Amino acid sequence: MTVVAIVCFALLGAGAVLILARLALGPSLLDRVVSTDALLVTIACGIAVYCAVYRDISLEPVLLVVALLAFVGSVSVARYIGGMLVKAEETPEERS
Amino acid sequence: MTVADVVASVCLVAGSFLCLTAGLGLVRFPDVLNRMHAATKPQVLGVLLVMTGAVIRLVGQPIVWMLVLVAVFQLLTAPVSAHLVSRVAYRRRHVRRDLLLVDELGVPAPSGSTAAARADEPAEGPERAGG
Amino acid sequence: MSARVGRLRQQGLLLVWLVLVWNLLWGTFSWANLLSGALLAVVVTTLLPLPPVTTSGRFRPLAALRFLGRFLLDLLVSSVEVSWLAFRPGRHRSAIITVQLRTDSDLLLTVIAEALSLVPGSLVLDLDRERKVMAIHLVQVRDAAHVERQRANVLGMEDRVVRAFGSAEDIARLDDPSTETPETEGVGRR
Numbered sequence: 001m002t003v004v005a006i007v008c009f010a011l012l013g014a015g016a017v018l019i020l021a022r023l024a025l026g027p028s029l030l031d032r033v034v035s036t037d038a039l040l041v042t043i044a045c046g047i048a049v050y051c052a053v054y055r056d057i058s059l060e061p062v063l064l065v066v067a068l069l070a071f072v073g074s075v076s077v078a079r080y081i082g083g084m085l086v087k088a089e090e091t092p093e094e095r096s
Numbered sequence: 097m098t099v100a101d102v103v104a105s106v107c108l109v110a111g112s113f114l115c116l117t118a119g120l121g122l123v124r125f126p127d128v129l130n131r132m133h134a135a136t137k138p139q140v141l142g143v144l145l146v147m148t149g150a151v152i153r154l155v156g157q158p159i160v161w162m163l164v165l166v167a168v169f170q171l172l173t174a175p176v177s178a179h180l181v182s183r184v185a186y187r188r189r190h191v192r193r194d195l196l197l198v199d200e201l202g203v204p205a206p207s208g209s210t211a212a213a214r215a216d217e218p219a220e221g222p223e224r225a226g227g
Numbered sequence: 228m229s230a231r232v233g234r235l236r237q238q239g240l241l242l243v244w245l246v247l248v249w250n251l252l253w254g255t256f257s258w259a260n261l262l263s264g265a266l267l268a269v270v271v272t273t274l275l276p277l278p279p280v281t282t283s284g285r286f287r288p289l290a291a292l293r294f295l296g297r298f299l300l301d302l303l304v305s306s307v308e309v310s311w312l313a314f315r316p317g318r319h320r321s322a323i324i325t326v327q328l329r330t331d332s333d334l335l336l337t338v339i340a341e342a343l344s345l346v347p348g349s350l351v352l353d354l355d356r357e358r359k360v361m362a363i364h365l366v367q368v369r370d371a372a373h374v375e376r377q378r379a380n381v382l383g384m385e386d387r388v389v390r391a392f393g394s395a396e397d398i399a400r401l402d403d404p405s406t407e408t409p410e411t412e413g414v415g416r417r
Binding site for chain 2: 007008011012016028033038041045055057060061064067074078081
């Protein structure tokens with residue numbers, strides 16, 4: 001099981017590093033929203049792997065919170081940008 | 097290791113691998129919409145697999161229901177956030193038109209489209225530093 | 228009268244769902260959890276009311292199972308496809324297509340959009356509610372024939388969803404070819 005843990009954490013860690021690279025590179029705000037979302041989901045996966053491998057359930061509420069936070073965060077930022085868009089352009093078809 | 101452990105391990109590793117794929121796609125794909133595909137989609141299956149593995153390992157403890165709940169929330173919420181982000185991305189024209197084979201939606205670019213695109217950040221400049 | 232019954236049924240379903248989530252959060256089903264969950268659900272639904280959704284359809288287990296199975300298969304296959312795309316050297320072409328849908332129910336359209344967005348490779352960009360036209364971003368297309376195949380896939384997904392959850396009316400509309408022709412003019416089909 002330790003081998004599984006090492007392999008999983010290596011894969012997740014590499015994924016997280018790549019996501020962080022995109023988070024740093026941008027170039028737009030939306031790219032960063034997407035990568036933050038992906039990063040939080042990766043963290044949730046990491047917590048789940050930890051819980052599973054060591055049969056330790058103390059972190060599971062954190063798992064739930066992180067998974068929901070990813071959703072709430074990306075939706076609120078996307079809506080915020082959408083609002084800026086409506087204000088910036090003020091064309092009728094943009095206002096849905 | 098029992099059979100259940102083996103199945104759980106396979107699920108965990110496969111799920112982690114899909115998360116790595118998400119990161120790779122996020123770095124390599126050319127525009128926001130493509131990156132959305134890379135970031136949210138393999139991850140949905142990845143999360144489902146990791147949760148399945150965890151449920152198999154932790155079965156018998158009352159807390160496994162929370163894992164089920166996480167998986168269900170993921171299934172319900174991922175499309176919503178993906179849709180919101182992608183719609184904003186399309187309207188802000190963070191889309192590489194030259195990479196589209198077909199564009200049937202074809203919202204005509206307004207006269208000030210370059211200015212609008214610059215209002216946030218460039219849709220896609222030349223890839224900076226190491227692209 | 229029937230609208231009232233429908234609304235009550237819908238409220239009931241929402242309450243059951245909220246109580247279930249509450250119990251899952253605590254991890255155990257106990258009387259205390261059930262009671263406090265029910266109380267909380269009532270408080271939440273009265274304080275934050277949702278707009279009513281017209282649920283005219285009914286649930287067909289066999290068709291739903293077919294939809295679910297095909298959905299899981301799609302999820303698996305196209306996850307592998309997108310992963311391969313991320314690893315493969317070279318660039319790919321994507322496309323935005325519009326698809327003329329035939330169903331006219333908010334709930335069914337929501338289910339279709341959710342399912343389409345969850346399956347990798349397609350992403351719902353926009354939905355024109357009046358004309359029932361859905362704009363979909365496809366991550367990888369090879370040529371025009373491939374685009375048409377993807378369009379057929381989307382319509383197949385609609386077909387399965389409506390046959391699983393739609394009312395008899397919706398299914399009749401699905402089979403009626405005349406609903407498709409007048410509105411497709413100029414929105415898709417190149």
